[in-house]
Structure formats: structure tokens, C-alpha cells
Amino acid sequence: MRLNKKVKPEGGIPTSSLPDIIFMLLIFFIVVSVLREFTGLKVLLPEAKKIAKLEGKRHVSNIWATKEGIISVDDQIVKVSEIRNIMYDKRVADPQLVVSLKADRQVEMELISDIHQELREADALKINYSSKAGGI
Amino acid sequence: MLIKKKKRPQGEIPTASLPDIVFMLLIFFLVTTTLDVDKGIGLVLPAKGQETEVSKNNITNIFVNATGKLAVGSGDDITLIEIRDLKQEIQKRLVANDKMIFSVKTDSRTKYQTYVNVMDKLKQANARRISIADTEG
Numbered sequence: 001m002r003l004n005k006k007v008k009p010e011g012g013i014p015t016s017s018l019p020d021i022i023f024m025l026l027i028f029f030i031v032v033s034v035l036r037e038f039t040g041l042k043v044l045l046p047e048a049k050k051i052a053k054l055e056g057k058r059h060v061s062n063i064w065a066t067k068e069g070i071i072s073v074d075d076q077i078v079k080v081s082e083i084r085n086i087m088y089d090k091r092v093a094d095p096q097l098v099v100s101l102k103a104d105r106q107v108e109m110e111l112i113s114d115i116h117q118e119l120r121e122a123d124a125l126k127i128n129y130s131s132k133a134g135g136i
Numbered sequence: 137m138l139i140k141k142k143k144r145p146q147g148e149i150p151t152a153s154l155p156d157i158v159f160m161l162l163i164f165f166l167v168t169t170t171l172d173v174d175k176g177i178g179l180v181l182p183a184k185g186q187e188t189e190v191s192k193n194n195i196t197n198i199f200v201n202a203t204g205k206l207a208v209g210s211g212d213d214i215t216l217i218e219i220r221d222l223k224q225e226i227q228k229r230l231v232a233n234d235k236m237i238f239s240v241k242t243d244s245r246t247k248y249q250t251y252v253n254v255m256d257k258l259k260q261a262n263a264r265r266i267s268i269a270d271t272e273g
Contacts, residue, residue, distance in 0.1 A: 022158045029165035046249040048256040054174035100174055105249035109242040112251065113271040120184045129252055130176040136219060136253060 038075045040064045046105040047135035054128055059096045061087070061124075063115065067106035071115070080114045087122035102130040177255050179266070195237050196229050197269075198222075200254060202245035219253055226261035241269040 041064040054060055063083070064072040071078055073086050091097050099119060103112060119127060192211055199207040199214070208217050208225055217225055229236050238258055242251055258266055 019155045019158060022155060022162055026158055026162045026165065029162065029169055033165055033169035046252040048177055048252050050177070050256055050259040051175045052178055054176060054178075057174070060174065098178075100176065103248050105247065105252070107248040108244060109246040109248065109251055109271050110244035112248055113242075113244070113268075116181060116268065120181050123183065125181040125183060126178070127181060128174070128176040128178050129255065130174055131252055131256075133175070135256060 038062065040075070040102065041066050041070060041072045043067075043102055043104040044106070045102060045130055045132045047133070048129075048131040049133070049135050051131050051133060054098065054100060059094055060098050060100050060128075061090050062100045062102055062130075065101070065103040065107050065111060065115065067104040069107075069111055071111075080111070080118060083115060083118040084121040087119060087124040091122055091124045096126075097124055098126045098128055099124050100128045100130050177252065177259060179255070182267070190237060194233065194235050195239055195267075196226075198238055198240050198254060200240065200242045200246050200250055202243040204247065204250040206254070219250075219257070222254065222257040223261045226258060226263055230261065230263060235265070236263075237265040237267055238263050239267040239269050242271050244271040246271070 040062060043064055043066055071080060078086065087099065196208060196210050206217050206219060206222060207214050209215055226238065240254055
């Protein structure tokens with residue numbers, strides 16, 4: 001008697017195109033990755049509900065302000081009165097400049113108001129109050 | 137005669153470990169990538185010397201004191217309000233007058249978080265015309 005032998009399916013996954021797939025992943029990550037430029041200061045950002053994404057990082061410049069009143073631009077501690085010159089230079093170099101204000105939630109409004117005035121002097125008018133999702 | 141044939145060196149690069157190398161690169165980029173994008177409340181400050189006179193009827197003042205208490209009103213008609221009721225109040229005023237400008241006045245010791253909360257409420261209520269008054273006190 002002849003029994004039909006069941007054909008065992010081949011159990012291997014073709015791995016010859018594995019390097020190509022990984023290359024593609026690699027290129028994706030190279031393209032999307034932005035190496036952190038500045039570390040900034042330690043701040044606890046305020047919370048808000050209606051927050052929007054900041055488009056791209058190319059036109060964004062950060063100002064950090066801690067609750068002790070320390071202000072940092074591009075990892076350099078600056079005085080409030082120095083902001084106008086720094087931001088004016090940046091504004092001239094990039095007219096689409098958006099200033100992202102990363103201020104601690106405990107900062108008093110006097111400082112924020114001073115920064116506003118400095119930014120207005122520098123004609124850097126587009127600002128963004130950096131916040132975390134949450135809030136009331 | 138026996139001529140020694142010169143042995144040609146093998147001219148190939150071994151590619152068997154290529155996936156491993158690429159994997160390593162991939163993992164490096166995976167680890168160093170920060171996909172977090174900046175989020176926040178956008179605002180355009182008025183240019184210097186652009187202060188304009190506006191009719192009193194079109195202005196609603198929002199006062200925020202140092203302890204975070206709010207008051208809303210125009211002219212002498214000012215009422216205290218809770219932050220959770222602010223959105224509805226703004227919407228009500230926008231319906232009554234769609235040209236309404238909301239002027240946020242803060243004390244110099246008001247906390248930034250309170251200010252951001254007020255801005256957040258203004259944005260939630262779709263108020264487009266927002267003005268920031270100088271701090272007082």
C-alpha cells in the first residue's frame with residue numbers, strides 16, 4: 001500500500017533582504033533624529049490643555065527661565081537686558097524665528113513681562129509658552 | 137617548465153556581518169533620537185509702538201492677582217470669577233460681541249502657571265484678540 005507522504009512546508013524565513021529592511025529603518029531614524037542642541041535649565045513647565053505643536057525645530061529658539069530668576073539662552077546664562085541683542089541678531093538671521101519660552105510654573109509675572117518687553121524691542125514677536133499637556 | 141601562477145588575492149569584502157553593523161547603527165540612532173516635539177501656547181506679541189486706542193466697549197479686562205484670583209469685566213463692572221468658569225464667561229462675551237478684545241492684566245507676583253491657565257482658557261474659548269497688559273504692583 002502506498003501512503004501519500006505529507007509534504008512538510010519549508011520552515012525558513014528568507015533573510016536575504018534583511019539588510020535592506022534594516023537599512024531602510026536606519027535611514028528613517030537618521031532623517032527624523034535631531035540631536036539635542038542645548039540642555040537648558042531645569043524647569044517644571046506649566047500645564048495647559050489647548051496646546052499646539054511647534055512646527056519644526058529649525059526656526060525655534062529657546063529661552064529658559066527658572067523660578068530662581070535665572071535666564072538662559074543657548075546654554076548661556078544671560079541678564080534680562082541682554083535678551084534684546086541676542087534675539088535681535090537671531091531675528092535678523094532668521095525672519096521666521098519663533099521664541100519658545102520655557103519658564104518654570106513658579107516664575108513670577110514680572111520676569112515674564114520683562115522678557116515680553118525685551119522680545120518686543122528685538123522685534124521677535126512670535127512666541128510660544130512651552131507647556132505640558134494637562135491642566136484644568 | 138613549471139610557472140608559478142600568481143595567486144590573485146580575493147577581492148571581496150565579507151558581507152556576512154553587514155546586518156550586525158547596520159543593526160548597531162540602527163540601535164544607536166534609536167537611542168539618541170528624541171521624538172518629543174515642543175508643545176505650547178502660541179502667541180504673537182504686538183510690535184513696539186503699535187499701541188492703538190480701542191473703544192471701551194470692545195475691551196474685557198481679565199485681572200489676575202498674586203494669589204491667582206480672577207476678576208473679569210469692562211469699565212467699572214468687574215466681577216470675581218473662578219478659573220473653571222472663565223471659558224464660559226469668555227464665550228458669552230464673544231457671542232455678545234465678536235470683536236471683543238481680552239486684555240490680561242497680571243500682578244507682578246502672579247505665578248506663571250496661573251497666567252498660562254488664563255491663556256489656555258482664552259485659547260479654548262477661541263478668543264483671537266488677546267492683549268497682554270503690563271504687570272502692576
